[in-house]
Amino acid sequence: MTEQNENGDFFLKYRNETLFNDKNSIVQCLKYFDKDNDQSLDLNEFEQLLKSLFSHNGNSYQIEMAKIKAMFDFFDSNKDGKIQLIELENFWFKIIKPTLFPKNALLIVDVQNDFITGTLSLTNCPSKHNGAEIVPIINNLIDTVPFETIAYSIDWHPADHSSFIENVNNRKLAENSPIKENIKTFDSVIYEAYPNVLQILWPAHCIQGTNGAKLHADLKQVDAKTDSLGRSVIYVYKGCLSDIDSYSAFFDNCRLNETSLHNDLKKLGITDLYICGIAADVCVAYTSMDALGLNYRVIYIQDGVRGVDSDNIKKQEINLVNNGALLIKSKDVYDMVGCKDRRPELAYATFLSLARSNKV
Structure with missing residues (x-):
């Protein structure tokens, strides 16, 4: 929810890097929000700063006071109950900078033929989803949003892969496998080679070099050499080893x-991952969770995913939010990438990462 911000969008002008990096800009920020002219910010003044920073079209996002207080206390390094200029400088570069200058990538997970019309089509899964529905949504994002990078993940299995129901008799099951006989598609087993990992058994899919493993024909693939926006392009292949699955793209x-x-992402300085694709409750969810663990700011595009089981999709989305991901619709992406729509959830995730590492 938002409310009208009486301070306006003070920070938009600082999207100019030269101006942002000028130390006098921090002084001007302090003066602007220091309403009692004591050369520091108290908690209420700090809250007003946050309301201006995290806003969209002049409306501030509401932030829980507990979160405001947590950030205030963290950056109040001398614990005097005030944010002094040197402490504001820390906040300026560690929270405001990634808010105003994110490096954004669109990560498109496994939009492949077998998950849409092939052997593991979502239409045959409990959700009955049509994976093709997300292709025009993703294409519109590719065409209209100035991401720095477009990344495609590709499920790329050898024919003898351990996740295939067709291969279940080719490996020894562990003693603790929940099922050992009359095994069916979508059952879970444990193989002796990896005694602590449940393996869901899927129909053979995305076999290396087959049509089923190809990206959907209608999905736009950006060519970095000819892209008018000068974006970098990444392809990542996963699930390439016979004996272990890889839901995550990491x-x-x-x-x-x-x-x-x-x-590849770190070489490009990427901070924010906008994630979409198939399957929402499997590879998209695992990729998103690993991205959070690697300290990326994760934005999960709800109308840009389709999945296996509708109930599990909801559970995975709740888990992602609880771990710091932001759930949005594709219509919100353009303003977010352009930093006109600045969400406090992403900055708070950055703060939690700093707090965990005690980096003031």
């Missing part, structure tokens, strides 16, 4: 092997 399910995605 790690396999045992977290023994890491894909190239995190390294």
Whole structure:
């Protein structure tokens, strides 16, 4: 929810990097919000600063007082109950800077033929979702939003992959496997090779080099060499090892092997991941959770995903929010990437990361 901000959008002009990095800008910020002219910000003045920072079209987002107080106390390093100029400088570069200068990537998870019209089509799953519905939504984001990077993840399994129901008899089941006989599609087993990991058994899908593994024909694939917006492009392949699955675009399910995605994103300085794709409650959810664990600011595009089970999608979304992700609609993305719509949830996630590492 928002409320009219009496201070207006003080921060929009500081989207100019030269102006932002000028130390006098911090002094001007202090003067602007220091209503009692004591050369510092008390809690109420700090709250007004936050209301101006986290706003959209002149309307401030509401922030829980407990969260305001937590940030205030963290940056009040000398614990005098005031944010002095040097403390505001810390806040300026560690919270305001990523708010005004995020590096944004669109991460498109597994929008592949087999999940839309092929062997593991969502139409045959409990949700009965049509994965093709998200393709025009994603294409519109690609066409209209100036992301720095577009990333595509691709499920890329060998034919003998352990997640395939067709291969269940090719590996020894662990003693603690919940099912050992009369095993069916969508059952979960545990293999002896990985005794602590449940493996859901899916129909064979996204086999390397097959049509089913290709990205959907209507999904736009950006060419970095000809892209008019000059965006970088990343392709990441996952689930490539026979004996262990990889729902996440970052790690396999045992977290023994890491894909190239995190390294590629960090090289480009990416801070914010806008995530969409298939399946919302499996690969999209696992990718989003790992992104949060790697300290990315995660924005989950609700109308840009389809999944296996509607109830599980809701559970996964609740879990993502509880861990710091922001759920939005695709119509909100343009203003967020352009920093006209600045959400406090993302800054608070940045703050929690700082607090965990005790980096004042």
